[in-house]
Amino acid sequence: MADKIQLRIVTPTRLVVDEEVDEVTAPGVLGQFGVLPNHIAFLTLLQPGELSYKQGGRVTRLAIAGGYAEVLDNVMTVLADAAEFAEEIDVARAQRAKEQAEKNMAALNIDDREFALCEAALHRATARIEVARPETRR
Amino acid sequence: MATLKAIRKRISSIRNTQQITKAMKMVAAAKLRRAQEAAVAARPYAEKMSELFKNLVARVAREAHPLLGVRDEKKIDLILLTSDRGLAGGYNANLIRATEAFIRREGGGKEINLILVGRKGVDYFRRRRATIGERYLNFLARAGDELAGEIAEKAIGRFIRGETDAVYLIYSRFRSALSQVPTVEKLLPVALPEERKPEQMTEFLIEPNVEALLAGLLPRVVQVAIHRAVLEAAASEHGARMTAMDSATSNASKMMGSLTLQMNRARQASITRELMEIVGTAEALK
Numbered sequence: 001m002a003d004k005i006q007l008r009i010v011t012p013t014r015l016v017v018d019e020e021v022d023e024v025t026a027p028g029v030l031g032q033f034g035v036l037p038n039h040i041a042f043l044t045l046l047q048p049g050e051l052s053y054k055q056g057g058r059v060t061r062l063a064i065a066g067g068y069a070e071v072l073d074n075v076m077t078v079l080a081d082a083a084e085f086a087e088e089i090d091v092a093r094a095q096r097a098k099e100q101a102e103k104n105m106a107a108l109n110i111d112d113r114e115f116a117l118c119e120a121a122l123h124r125a126t127a128r129i130e131v132a133r134p135e136t137r138r
Numbered sequence: 139m140a141t142l143k144a145i146r147k148r149i150s151s152i153r154n155t156q157q158i159t160k161a162m163k164m165v166a167a168a169k170l171r172r173a174q175e176a177a178v179a180a181r182p183y184a185e186k187m188s189e190l191f192k193n194l195v196a197r198v199a200r201e202a203h204p205l206l207g208v209r210d211e212k213k214i215d216l217i218l219l220t221s222d223r224g225l226a227g228g229y230n231a232n233l234i235r236a237t238e239a240f241i242r243r244e245g246g247g248k249e250i251n252l253i254l255v256g257r258k259g260v261d262y263f264r265r266r267r268a269t270i271g272e273r274y275l276n277f278l279a280r281a282g283d284e285l286a287g288e289i290a291e292k293a294i295g296r297f298i299r300g301e302t303d304a305v306y307l308i309y310s311r312f313r314s315a316l317s318q319v320p321t322v323e324k325l326l327p328v329a330l331p332e333e334r335k336p337e338q339m340t341e342f343l344i345e346p347n348v349e350a351l352l353a354g355l356l357p358r359v360v361q362v363a364i365h366r367a368v369l370e371a372a373a374s375e376h377g378a379r380m381t382a383m384d385s386a387t388s389n390a391s392k393m394m395g396s397l398t399l400q401m402n403r404a405r406q407a408s409i410t411r412e413l414m415e416i417v418g419t420a421e422a423l424k
Contacts, residue, residue, distance in 0.1 A: 010183040012365060013176070030345050043193075044345040045354055068351070070190060072342075077186055 002074050005037045007053055009062070009078040016062070016083045023054040024076055026069055027127075035076055042071040048120070048127040051078065061086040063131035065124045082124075089132035098125035142408065145401040149394055156390035162225065163383035170315060170376035177312070177369040184362050191359050193342070194352050195330060203349075204298050205328050205356045213249040215271070215293060215302040216240070217325070217364075219309040219371040220256035222276055226375055227382030229310065229318065230258040236320035237308050251302065253289070255368075286365035294357055297326045309367040310374035316381055318374035323367070325360055 007024055009017040024035040027049030035042075046069055052061040067080035101122035108115045195206075218237050220230050237259075241250060254260045255274045263270060272292060274285065296302045305326040310318045344351065 008182075008186075010186060012180055012183050012362065014179045015182050028345060029350075041342045042345075043190075043342045043351065045351055068190060068355070070186075070342075079183060079186055079190065 002037050004074075005035065005039070005071075006075040007078070008075065009051070009064075009080060009083050011080050011083050016080075016085075017053075019053075019055065021053040021055045024051070025053070026051045026078065027064070028069070035071055037074060039071045039074075039076075041073075042069075044069050046078070046080070048123040050127065050131045051080075051083070061131055063089060063128040065127070066120075084128065084131075086131050089128050091129060091132045094125045094128040094132065098122060098129065101125060142401060142404050145397055145404060149397050149401065152390050152394050152397070156387055156394070159383045159386040159390065163380055163387060166376045166380035166383060170373060170380055173369065173373040173376055174312075177366075177373055180366060180369055184366055187355075187359060187362050191355055194348060194355060197348050198352060203352055203356055205294065205326060205360070206330065208327050209303040211248065211303045213251070213302045214244070215251050215253060215296060215305040217253040217289060217293070217305065217307045218255065218259045219307070219367060220254070220259035220262075221371075221375040222257040224258065225382065226379040229375055229378035229382075230256075230262075232318075233308060233310055233320050234259065234262050236322065240306070240308065240322055253293075255285075255289070286361050286368055290357060290361035290364050293326060294360060302326075307364065307367055309371045310378075312370045312373040312377060315377040318378055323363065325363055328356055328359055 004020040004022060005024065007017055007019055007021045008015070022037070025032060026035070027047050029045045029047050032049075033044070046064060046067045048064065048066050050061055051064050052059055063084050063086070064078070064080040065082040067078060069079075070077045101118045104118040105115060105122065108118065216237070218233065220233050224230070249269070251269050251271045252263055253272045254263060254270060257275050260270070260273050260275065272289075274289070293302075293305045297305060304324065307323045307325050309321060309323075311321040312318055
């Protein structure tokens with residue numbers, strides 16, 4: 001029995017993480033879920049939010065912008081549209097993106113196609129802000 | 139025979155040209171390295187994505203998603219990736235030739251709508267009888283994944299609305315700095331991977347369900363294919379330019395060599411002539 005799980009996070013532009021970790025928590029569309037070593041084969045959609053992993057008591061946190069997670073043979077692969085470490089996040093930019101999305105949404109009708117896009121942008125921005133500043137979380 | 143002065147002038151003009159080609163070669167080499175790094179960095183994502191896609195698509199019927207639907211190809215969208223700048227050897231000419239060949243081969247009685255990326259392609263097809271849909275200029279200056287997203291979204295929209303029955307992509311595949319191959323790829327309908335035997339399939343716990351995952355994944359598959367093509371095209375362009383400028387530089391050297399020889403001959407001839415004249419005059423004065 002392995003007591004570690006290999007975590008790989010890839011985005012279209014780079015390989016973000018490729019490490020052996022003890023535990024992973026990820027934002028699935030049906031809610032947050034945790035993955036421990038020897039997890040059953042599992043496939044899910046991810047929504048924008050915080051992904052964190054534990055490695056010998058140290059916790060690393062990232063903001064991810066939706067994607068897929070696959071767990072197979074003690075390897076968890078996360079295909080994220082974008083991923084950033086908490087330290088890397090430009091909060092001011094995320095804040096601006098959030099305000100812009102809110103403004104756009106206010107101007108649009110809920111049935112518009114753009115509405116969904118703006119809403120997705122809002123979720124991504126909110127996720128980034130929350131990951132960068134855990135104290136803002138309710 | 140050309141005068142000494144004229145030859146000197148040509149040599150210095152060739153030297154100037156050589157300096158430019160040498161600089162361009164070095165710039166292209168640096169950009170090529172960066173383009174290759176970007177292509178390598180994008181690989182793990184693309185590989186994992188196609189693996190995931192194979193896994194999912196094996197569990198559904200072909201009718202499960204509109205992007206998988208094969209129709210009679212009456213209307214075709216053709217996306218062509220060319221460069222914005224010239225001086226890249228045969229890079230753009232090869233791509234355009236491949237496109238013309240494709241249109242001749244497949245285009246009989248079909249409506250072809252061109253989507254052109256890069257100034258060179260636009261310049262060429264603007265002057266010909268062709269239907270041009272979208273055009274994108276200066277794509278290398280923009281982020282490749284953003285551009286890929288935009289093109290993919292438009293192509294998918296047109297395909298779903300029935301404005302096109304198939305979408306093809308023509309780009310230059312990067313083999314090495316010396317060799318770039320124009321390649322035609324079918325983007326839509328999304329091709330199914332070969333059948334996999336059921337016993338090879340792992341039982342997955344899937345959330346929320348296969349259809350939802352596939353619906354999200356398919357547009358991404360298209361986008362990733364375009365993104366990869368954009369990266370390959372960028373690397374190909376820089377590779378082609380580097381090779382072209384390298385041979386231009388060595389041609390300049392060769393030319394300078396032969397001109398220097400000519401110049402020395404001309405100089406010697408004039409010295410000999412002057413000597414003969416002096417000797418002749420001295421003789422005449424005796």
